[in-house]
Amino acid sequence: MATKRINMKDIAQEAGVSTATVSYIINKRSDQVIAPQTIKKVEEAIKRLGYVPNLGARALASRHSHLLGLLIPQTEKETKLMFSNSFYGTFLSNFEYEARKKGYNILISGTSADESYLDVAQKRSLDGIVIVGVELESDIKGLKKNGIPAVLVDSYGMDKELSSVTIDDENGGFLATEYLISMGHRTIGIATGYLTKEGVNTERLKGYKHALSAHGVPQDDTYVYSGTISYEYGIELGLSLAKSPDRPTAIFATADILAFGLVKGLKKGGLKIPEDISVVGFDDGFMASNMEPALTTVRQDVDSKARIAAQLVIDAIEEKESSSNIVLPVSLVERESVRKLVVN
């Protein structure tokens, strides 16, 4: 049998004060001076009765829900969230932890056919949103129009009014490619997802091209393989490359998950990594070192990305800072998936 839920009025009565006083004490408001003994009385009543504030009611009255939204891509439009990719899981863990430390909870929702994310944000009175890896122009406009702070992660839409967190994607592409060149490769392919103008893949491709031209390696657009960032596409591409006699000697895959599939497909097609073909990934997620061969890859710090994103939305909500655009560094992690070629 559910016991009656204690509310503020109960506490006020028990302590012999008004609800306003209880509210002041609970919220530790520095602009209200309360007698220490009153505080004590109230705190005891709270403890005695086991009072837990109702944040929904508080949100209604104060217009602050202390709820943050996290918007991540969906596997197919309007269905499941993309948490199978461990990148998002890692992001969420860190984001939630950072937000929780600052008194915010996280609401997770995808969008359905009849409901945009703006709808969700409004319905749930979200105080702020972090948008990862998607640029939904209409949603972002709507959020702005409704005064809901948003932070963009991994997006080059560059709405300069919004805070953002990215990594140095171009440099990542550059590092990966330059490394392959330094290992003697001269025909280097790139496997990537859709090349949208706001996406990270386009930046990584830029870095790739930049490295090639900087080192006088000829470019060949037939070596640019653009599909989806997925294990499946990687396999498919790997199989087809294995059959193709004039394939490059190395491939830079713009995500580990793509590299995993690629390696799988190449092996299935009868090739050995790195003996027959070299592969470099991007992310340095948990499984990169666990592959066979261990994956040489561009490392990014997802933990920091997520924590900073949380700080930035909260800053925007609490109006502590004007918007800022953070770019995190990347680095190359050398493992076993690249072969040193002897140049003739």
Place this chain on the structure above:
Amino acid sequence: MATKRINMKDIAQEAGVSTATVSYIINKRSDQVIAPQTIKKVEEAIKRLGYVPNLGARALASRHSHLLGLLIPQTEKETKLMFSNSFYGTFLSNFEYEARKKGYNILISGTSADESYLDVAQKRSLDGIVIVGVELESDIKGLKKNGIPAVLVDSYGMDKELSSVTIDDENGGFLATEYLISMGHRTIGIATGYLTKEGVNTERLKGYKHALSAHGVPQDDTYVYSGTISYEYGIELGLSLAKSPDRPTAIFATADILAFGLVKGLKKGGLKIPEDISVVGFDDGFMASNMEPALTTVRQDVDSKARIAAQLVIDAIEEKESSSNIVLPVSLVERESVRKLVVN
């Protein structure tokens, strides 16, 4: 500049009706008969003004938040959520999707030193909770006392009043072990996490022992390796086994992630899989087929687990069903990590 948020009163005015009528229409209440033309007027006003209901206010008035909590383990007490393990990501994706289809959103929160999950549930007026892989007795008692429906996933606490979803863990352990026996193995180890009485590991161990005795294979407790369900422990164990001359010829790891680490460690220690030692995992997550060698493992259907969990909490909330305890089947997926031994 944030435009004023439209509320129900605005709609009532615009349509020339009362807020009660608007409320009836929005909630499509079958016990209220409304003139079709009134409905039309109101719906048009809603469209014209772009009204989005405030679910927080609705929750306050109706005592239903349509918010579900998902409680998963934390990496260390009171810090980050365990989403780096892709099992939980997959679970969340499916759970959120199923819940969303039924009009519920998901709140994600870990617990901190000063705040139990019961506090979170109360503060946020959660309508129901799904608890995955943890048995927090005090929290569960508290939830019950406060009348908050909870569903237990992967827990053998067997609070029969609560709905639960598990898989046939014991059978999974049995299948894995019996398979190894059928492949000629006679010294078979098991690598597992903590053996708590409510946890899945204990059940899988039961299945392992059952298979051994059913086939007359002698048991040896020195072959039971109990640590944590983590990549790191797997590596550690693999390295130590590689050094140990009287190691078993096969190991059943009660989680893929453990098997990944184990294989890594064994290889590091100079052994070949499956030539020198065979490994079977549990989960059949995304990466199992991507290992080298591809992992033979017990398959469980995480998608169904999550969807059913969502259905069960919602049933409990809406009092459609009395509690039920669902057990999902498992199966063995044969790949390349087990060698057939010729028995002398």
Place this chain on the structure above:
DNA sequence: GTGAAAGCGCTAACAT
């Protein structure tokens, strides 16, 4: 078929 009004649990002027 529709509306008036009380109330959900809280906050924040404004009094005192």
Place this chain on the structure above:
DNA sequence: ATGTTAGCGCTTTCAC
């Protein structure tokens, strides 16, 4: 230093 009270945006009983 503390209390009174009017909302916040919605639902729901009870009238009409």
